[in-house]
Amino acid sequence: MDEKALQAELQSKVKRILSPLFLKYQLDFSNLESILKWKPIVLVIGNYSSGKSTLINELLGEDIQRTGQAPTDDSFTIITAGGVGEETREVPGSTLVNDETLPFGSFKKYGERFVSHFLLKKMENPVLENMAIIDSPGMLDSVTEKDRGYDYMAVLGDIANLADLIVLMFDPHKAGTIKETYTAIRSTLPEKSGEDRIIFVMSRIDECDNLSDLVRSYGALCWNMSQMTGRKDIPHIYLTYAPSEAEPSDILSPLAQERDQLMAKIKSAPSFRVNHILEDIDRQVNELQLVCEAMTHFSRKAWQLLTKTSKVALVCSILVFFFGDMVMKALVSYPQETLLSALMGGTVNLTHFILPGCLVALTLFVFWFIFSRFVFTSLRKQSSIKSEELVTLNSEYKKNLWRKMEDKVQDLLGKATTKELWAGHSRNLSKIQRFLNRDLQSYYDKIR
Ligand SMILES: Nc1nc2c(ncn2[C@@H]2O[C@H](COP(=O)(O)OP(=O)(O)O)[C@@H](O)[C@H]2O)c(=O)[nH]1
Ligand SMILES: [Mg+2]
Structure with a gap:
C-alpha cells in the first residue's frame, strides 16, 4: 500500500473511532489532526549564518532563499510545490493560518508579529513534489531575542512537532550556542521517537584551515552534543559545505560523499512520514x-x-x-x-x-x-x-x-x-x- 493511501486510511480511522473518544474524555487531538492533514515536512533550524538557506538552495538547485553573512532573513518560510501550472508565488502568513486545509491554524495564537514573519513560497521542483521545506530565522543572542515580539521557541517547538525531519545545523564557530534550541525541540517531541527525527549537521567545514582544525571543531561539537543529549553514544553528525562557496581542497574531496548522503537523507523524509504519524497516534x-x-x-x-x-x-x-x-x-x-x-x-x-x-x-x-x-x-x-x-x-x-x-x-x-x-x-x-x-x-x- 502506498504511503498516501495509508495516511488517508489512518485519517478516516482516527476520525471514526478515536475522535469521539478524545472528545468524550475532553482531550485535545487537534495536533493529531494537523499532522494527518498535510504533506511531509522538513524543518531546517540552527544559528543564523550557519548555512541553512544555502543548504536549501542547493537541495533545490535554485536560489529561492536569500543568503548572507548578516541575519538577512527573519521569517519562517515554507517552500513547497504549487498546483500544476501554477506560477511561483508567495502566500502570506495571514492566509496560511486561516487555511483549513493546512496544519497551521493553531499558529494564529502567536499573534500578528509572528504571522507577518511567516510565509509560503510556491515553486515547481521535483524535490518538493511530496514535501515541504521550512527555512527558519536563525537564533540570535538573547537581547535581540526579546525584540522578535513573539514566542520564537514555542513556534519552533510547534513546527518541530509537525515536522518529519528536523535538520539542526551548526557551524564550526558557534557550535556551543545550539543547546537551547535542542532542549526546546526535544521537550516537544514524542517520548518514544525524537532522536531519529533530528539530524545534526556541521556546515561550512571548508572554513576550517586544515584537518587538525576540523578535527578540533568536530571534537568540541561531539562533546557539546553528549552534554545536550545526556547520552553516551553520539548521533551521526553530517559534515557538509556548500560547493558554491568552498574552495576545492584535499580535506573536502573525501567528504563529498557525506554531502550526498545528507542530501539523500533529506530527500527521503517522506518515507518517515507514516512512521512519524504512527508514533504520534501511538x-x-x-x-x-x-x-x-x-x-x-x-x-x-x-x-x-x-x-x-x-x-x-x-x-x-x-x-x-x-x-x-x-x-x-x-x-x-x-x-x-x-x-x-x-x-x-x-x-x-x-x-x-x-x-x-x-x-x-x-x-x-x-x-x-x-x-x-x-x-x-x-x-x-x-x-x-x-x-x-x-x-x-x-x-x-x-x-x-x-x-x-x-x-x-x-x-x-x-x-x-x-x-x-x-x-x-x-x-x-x-x-x-x-x-x-x-x-x-x-x-x-x-x-x-
Ligand atoms: N565558506 C562557506 N560559506 C558558506 C557555506 N554555507 C553558507 N555560507 C555563507 O554563509 C553565509 C550565511 O549563509 P546562509 O545560508 O544565509 O545562512 P542562514 O542564516 O543559516 O540561512 C552566506 O554568506 C553564505 O554564502 C559554506 O559551506 N562555506
Ligand atoms: Mg537564512
Missing part, C-alpha cells in the same frame, strides 16, 4: 487509554458500592413491604387493615398493596439519595486524592504519561456525576485497546 492514544483506564476503574468502584447499597436497600424494601404499614398503623392508626393481616385473614385485595408499594418506592428513593449524595461523592473525593491508584503504572513510559495526564483525570473526577456509572467506560477502554493492539499494530507491520 502516544496520544496511550494517553487516552490511561485516562479511560482511570475512569473505568473509578466507575467499577462506584458499581461495587452501588451493588452493596442495593443489597441493603433490597433487604430494607422487603421489610418495609411487609411491616411498614404495621408501623404506620401503630403510629397514625392508618391503614385499617395491614397487608400481612389481610393475607392471613384471606381478605387481601389490590388496595392492600398500594401503601406498601409506596413505602418501598420511598425507601428506594431514600437509598438512591444517600448513594448519590454521600457514598458516590465520598468515593469521588477519595479517588481524586489518590488518583494514581486508579491506574497500573507498570512501566517508566506509563509513569511519564501519567504525570502528563493526572490533572486531566482529576478534572474529570471533579465533574463526575452518577451518570459515570452508565458512561460505558470499560467498553470505551476495550475499543481503545483493540485499536492499539490490532489496528495500530497492523499499520506498524505494514511499513516494516
Whole structure:
C-alpha cells in the first residue's frame, strides 16, 4: 500500500473511532489532526549564518532563499510545490493560518508579529513534489531575542512537532550556542521517537584551515552534543559545505560523499512520514487509554458500592413491604387493615398493596439519595486524592504519561456525576485497546 493511501486510511480511522473518544474524555487531538492533514515536512533550524538557506538552495538547485553573512532573513518560510501550472508565488502568513486545509491554524495564537514573519513560497521542483521545506530565522543572542515580539521557541517547538525531519545545523564557530534550541525541540517531541527525527549537521567545514582544525571543531561539537543529549553514544553528525562557496581542497574531496548522503537523507523524509504519524497516534492514544483506564476503574468502584447499597436497600424494601404499614398503623392508626393481616385473614385485595408499594418506592428513593449524595461523592473525593491508584503504572513510559495526564483525570473526577456509572467506560477502554493492539499494530507491520 502506498504511503498516501495509508495516511488517508489512518485519517478516516482516527476520525471514526478515536475522535469521539478524545472528545468524550475532553482531550485535545487537534495536533493529531494537523499532522494527518498535510504533506511531509522538513524543518531546517540552527544559528543564523550557519548555512541553512544555502543548504536549501542547493537541495533545490535554485536560489529561492536569500543568503548572507548578516541575519538577512527573519521569517519562517515554507517552500513547497504549487498546483500544476501554477506560477511561483508567495502566500502570506495571514492566509496560511486561516487555511483549513493546512496544519497551521493553531499558529494564529502567536499573534500578528509572528504571522507577518511567516510565509509560503510556491515553486515547481521535483524535490518538493511530496514535501515541504521550512527555512527558519536563525537564533540570535538573547537581547535581540526579546525584540522578535513573539514566542520564537514555542513556534519552533510547534513546527518541530509537525515536522518529519528536523535538520539542526551548526557551524564550526558557534557550535556551543545550539543547546537551547535542542532542549526546546526535544521537550516537544514524542517520548518514544525524537532522536531519529533530528539530524545534526556541521556546515561550512571548508572554513576550517586544515584537518587538525576540523578535527578540533568536530571534537568540541561531539562533546557539546553528549552534554545536550545526556547520552553516551553520539548521533551521526553530517559534515557538509556548500560547493558554491568552498574552495576545492584535499580535506573536502573525501567528504563529498557525506554531502550526498545528507542530501539523500533529506530527500527521503517522506518515507518517515507514516512512521512519524504512527508514533504520534501511538502516544496520544496511550494517553487516552490511561485516562479511560482511570475512569473505568473509578466507575467499577462506584458499581461495587452501588451493588452493596442495593443489597441493603433490597433487604430494607422487603421489610418495609411487609411491616411498614404495621408501623404506620401503630403510629397514625392508618391503614385499617395491614397487608400481612389481610393475607392471613384471606381478605387481601389490590388496595392492600398500594401503601406498601409506596413505602418501598420511598425507601428506594431514600437509598438512591444517600448513594448519590454521600457514598458516590465520598468515593469521588477519595479517588481524586489518590488518583494514581486508579491506574497500573507498570512501566517508566506509563509513569511519564501519567504525570502528563493526572490533572486531566482529576478534572474529570471533579465533574463526575452518577451518570459515570452508565458512561460505558470499560467498553470505551476495550475499543481503545483493540485499536492499539490490532489496528495500530497492523499499520506498524505494514511499513516494516
Ligand atoms: N565558506 C562557506 N560559506 C558558506 C557555506 N554555507 C553558507 N555560507 C555563507 O554563509 C553565509 C550565511 O549563509 P546562509 O545560508 O544565509 O545562512 P542562514 O542564516 O543559516 O540561512 C552566506 O554568506 C553564505 O554564502 C559554506 O559551506 N562555506
Ligand atoms: Mg537564512
